[in-house]
Amino acid sequence: xxxxxxxxxxxxxxxxxxxxxxxxxxxxxxxxxxxxxxxxxxxxxxxxxxxxxxxxxxxxxxxxxxxxxxxxxxxxxxxxxxxxxxxxxxxxxxxxxxxxxxxxxxxxxxxxxxxxxxxxxxxxxxxxxxxxxxxxxxxxxxxxxxxxxxxxxxxxxxxxxxxxxxxxxxxxxxxxxxxxxxxxxxxxxxxxxxxxxxxxxxxxxxxxxxxxxxxxxxxxxxxxxxxxxxxxxxxxxxxxxxxxxxxxxxxxxxxxxxxxxxxxxxxxxxxxxxxxxxxxxxxxxxxxxxxxxxxxxxxxxxxxxxxxxxxxxxxxxxxxxxxxxxxxxxxxxxxxxxxxxxxxxxxxxxxxxxxxxxxxxxxxxxxxxxxxxxxxxxxxxxxxxxxxxxxxxxxxxxxxxxxxxxxxxxxxxxxxxxxxxxxxxxxxxxxxxxxxxxxxxxxxxxxxxxxxxxxxxxxxxxxxxxxxxxxxxxxxxxxxxxxxxxxxxxxxxxxxx
Numbered sequence: 001x002x003x004x005x006x007x008x009x010x011x012x013x014x015x016x017x018x019x020x021x022x023x024x025x026x027x028x029x030x031x032x033x034x035x036x037x038x039x040x041x042x043x044x045x046x047x048x049x050x051x052x053x054x055x056x057x058x059x060x061x062x063x064x065x066x067x068x069x070x071x072x073x074x075x076x077x078x079x080x081x082x083x084x085x086x087x088x089x090x091x092x093x094x095x096x097x098x099x100x101x102x103x104x105x106x107x108x109x110x111x112x113x114x115x116x117x118x119x120x121x122x123x124x125x126x127x128x129x130x131x132x133x134x135x136x137x138x139x140x141x142x143x144x145x146x147x148x149x150x151x152x153x154x155x156x157x158x159x160x161x162x163x164x165x166x167x168x169x170x171x172x173x174x175x176x177x178x179x180x181x182x183x184x185x186x187x188x189x190x191x192x193x194x195x196x197x198x199x200x201x202x203x204x205x206x207x208x209x210x211x212x213x214x215x216x217x218x219x220x221x222x223x224x225x226x227x228x229x230x231x232x233x234x235x236x237x238x239x240x241x242x243x244x245x246x247x248x249x250x251x252x253x254x255x256x257x258x259x260x261x262x263x264x265x266x267x268x269x270x271x272x273x274x275x276x277x278x279x280x281x282x283x284x285x286x287x288x289x290x291x292x293x294x295x296x297x298x299x300x301x302x303x304x305x306x307x308x309x310x311x312x313x314x315x316x317x318x319x320x321x322x323x324x325x326x327x328x329x330x331x332x333x334x335x336x337x338x339x340x341x342x343x344x345x346x347x348x349x350x351x352x353x354x355x356x357x358x359x360x361x362x363x364x365x366x367x368x369x370x371x372x373x374x375x376x377x378x379x380x381x382x383x384x385x386x387x388x389x390x391x392x393x394x395x396x397x398x399x400x401x402x403x404x405x406x407x408x409x410x411x412x413x414x415x416x417x418x419x420x421x422x423x424x425x426x427x428x429x430x431x432x433x434x435x436x437x438x439x440x441x442x443x444x445x446x447x448x449x450x451x452x453x454x455x456x457x458x459x460x461x462x463x464x465x466x467x468x469x470x471x472x473x474x475x476x477x478x479x480x481x482x483x484x485x486x487x488x489x490x491x492x493x494x495x496x497x
Contacts, residue, residue: 012052019049026052086210086243090235091203096128098198098386098431099227101371103206106216108377110208121158121189124151127199130429131226139424146197146417146433153195153410157403162188164401190464191395194368194437195410198386210243217250222257225428279391282369282439282470286477288360297481301357301448302333308353309340334484341488350452357448357485361474366393368436369466372458378450383442386431388415390439393466411437448485451478455489 017024026048046054092103104112127147133140165184171177208216213235220232229252239247290304291297306325311318325333340351365373367386374381392411394404414435421430446454451474457463458471478486 012049015052016049024049088208088210088213088239088243090206090208090238092206092231092235093203094126094128094201095204095231096199096227096432097202097367097371097436098225099128099231100202100204101198101374102223102225102228103204103216103220103231104377105374105381105383106219107208107212109212110206110216110377112375113205114202122151122196122200124148124155126201127197128201128227128432129199130432131230132426132429136424136426139421139426139429142417142420143199143429143433146413147199149413150195150197150410150435153406154192157195157398157406158189158192160403161192161397161401164403165397168400187397191397194366194393194395194398194435195407196436197414197432198367198434198436199432210239210247213239214247214250217247218253219256221250221252222260224260225431279364279439281391281393282366282466282473283362283364284470284473284477285362286359286474286481287362287443288358288445289478289481290357290359291481296330298484299330299333301482301485302330302337304356305340305353306333306336308356309351312353337484338488344488344492346456346492350449352449354449354452355447357482358445359447359451359478360443360445361477362441362443363470363474364390364439364441365470366436366466367434367438367440369393369464369470370440370442371436372464372467373442373444373470376446376450376454378453379444379446381442381444384440385427386434386438386440388418388434388438390441392435392437393439394437396465407437411435414438448482451475451486452489452492455486456492459490459493461493 013019016026092100095103100114104110104114125148129140129143133143162185165187166181169180169184171180217232217236220228220235223229223232236247236250289297289301291300294300303322303325307318307321310316310321310325314321316324328336340353344350363373370383373379374383388411392407394407398404398407414433417433418430421427421433454471455475458467459475463471475486475490
């Protein structure tokens with residue numbers, strides 16, 4: 001055995017960062033094999049390094065053994081946690097903005113970096129054409145003409161808005177003129193993009209473990225959009241190069257599809273008059289919050305936070321602590337609450353007790369804003385399909401530059417074709433002609449912990465104006481009931497509502 005140990009160490013040296021310490025990284029092995037090695041810990045007294053030495057002796061660097069293990073434990077017995085140890089990185093290119101939003105919402109554990117229309121200018125003709133139009137030549141022609149026309153309006157607004165900003169915005173003190181002009185160029189095409197449609201191409205980089213990908217694929221393969229199903233099949237095929245068995249049985253889920261179809265039929269039979277109000281701009285309405293029906297909602301919420309913090313750091317049970325906290329006056333409770341945030345740094349997360357304070361809000365926001373907000377996957381989103389029923393959001397710079405008529409021209413043309421496609425029983429195709437300016441209605445539920453993150457990221461100096469306005473409106477709503485809870489988050493971004 002004394003001679004065996006060094007030989008084993010030599011065998012695995014290329015797969016681990018060290019052979020003699022307790023903490024080490026594992027690499028240069030197929031992801032599926034790494035998942036098996038980690039999974040063995042529940043059934044083997046050996047170290048990971050010893051298991052690596054055993055597994056790599058199998059043919060194909062352990063791929064055959066990995067497949068057999070997964071067939072038994074993942075597929076037959078449902079030990080899906082094994083798949084969490086296999087990570088895959090995927091490039092997704094030339095897909096519609098509509099698809100990218102559906103993909104990003106398919107599982108909260110997927111990680112993305114997406115092409116940004118805020119920083120990169122798309123090219124004319126870079127848009128997805130739905131396969132459903134192949135046999136509808138008249139509608140196909142209109143669809144292509146609309147998207148080309150929207151791009152022409154986009155270019156026109158971009159050029160004229162830049163000229164307006166260049167002539168009206170002075171160079172700030174201490175800023176070089178070239179840097180100032182680059183910033184104005186960015187502002188111009190950031191606002192001009194509001195006239196582009198959801199058919200516009202985008203690119204994404206995606207990383208995730210195999211379990212999250214399998215769950216996402218089930219949802220994507222059950223989508224009513226042909227593009228989504230087609231791209232999901234392509235993702236599945238590519239992922240199987242890295243993890244052959246872990247996504248093997250990802251397929252359309254009848255529960256997802258049948259439940260959606262049933263409620264869509266039910267919704268069409270409801271006779272309540274459609275009450276969506278077309279508006280210009282966004283709207284935020286707080287629906288529910290911790291302590292909503294209590295005499296003092298904020299005091300009730302503070303009690304929950306203090307009870308949790310004291311529970312964590314004492315030997316007492318929650319009932320006894322509750323009585324102790326409740327008997328104190330609100331001023332004392334506020335003083336104690338401030339101790340939970342007084343050392344909170346600019347980039348710190350608040351303590352976990354903040355996750356006990358919950359909110360639910362309805363948002364009517366532009367598609368441009370929605371595609372930023374949906375990336376907050378700790379928020380539970382319930383969202384409607386893209387539509388032209390909720391009005392539009394007009395970028396303030398476009399209004400100041402006197403270019404609103406161009407924006408209205410784009411959205412009006414989009415709405416005309418949208419209604420025509422719906423009337424021709426092509427509602428999925430209609431979604432693609434919705435512009436970034438059109439509003440979408442969504443519901444989000446989140447906790448105070450995530451609210452601090454939203455405020456810190458989306459109300460900072462570099463945040464885009466649209467999402468900054470939406471989060472500011474949200475904090476104003478919450479401040480009506482929990483003013484002292486939200487104020488520390490606002491102070492971090494120097495915003496006092």
